[in-house]
Amino acid sequence: MYKSRIADKLxxxxxxxxxxxxxxGPKWCGKTTTAKQQAKSVLYVDDPSTREANIILSESDPSLLLQGDTPKLIDEWQ
Known part of the structure; x- marks a missing residue:
C-alpha cells in the first residue's frame, strides 16, 4: 500500500x-514508487526481459520507446 509523501504534491x-x-536520490528511497503514482505508462529501461528489444528500438526508432500514455515514467534510463 502506497503511503503519501510530501514530494507527491511537488x-x-x-x-x-x-x-x-x-x-x-539514493537507491531504495522510493523514487520509482512515487513516480508510478503519477505515471500513466512506464518504460523499464533495465528490465532484463525487454533490454535487448529496447536497445534495438533505441537504435532504429527511439520514438517507439516513448509511445504510451503520458506522463510516462522512464525508469533507470541512465
Whole structure:
C-alpha cells in the first residue's frame, strides 16, 4: 500500500508546469514508487526481459520507446 509523501504534491505541480521531471536520490528511497503514482505508462529501461528489444528500438526508432500514455515514467534510463 502506497503511503503519501510530501514530494507527491511537488511532483504533481512540476509535471503540470513542465511536463517532465527528473527525480534523483539514493537507491531504495522510493523514487520509482512515487513516480508510478503519477505515471500513466512506464518504460523499464533495465528490465532484463525487454533490454535487448529496447536497445534495438533505441537504435532504429527511439520514438517507439516513448509511445504510451503520458506522463510516462522512464525508469533507470541512465
Amino acid at each position: 511532483l504533481s505541480n512540476q509535471l503540470e508546469a513542465a511536463g517532465v521531471v527528473l527525480i534523483q
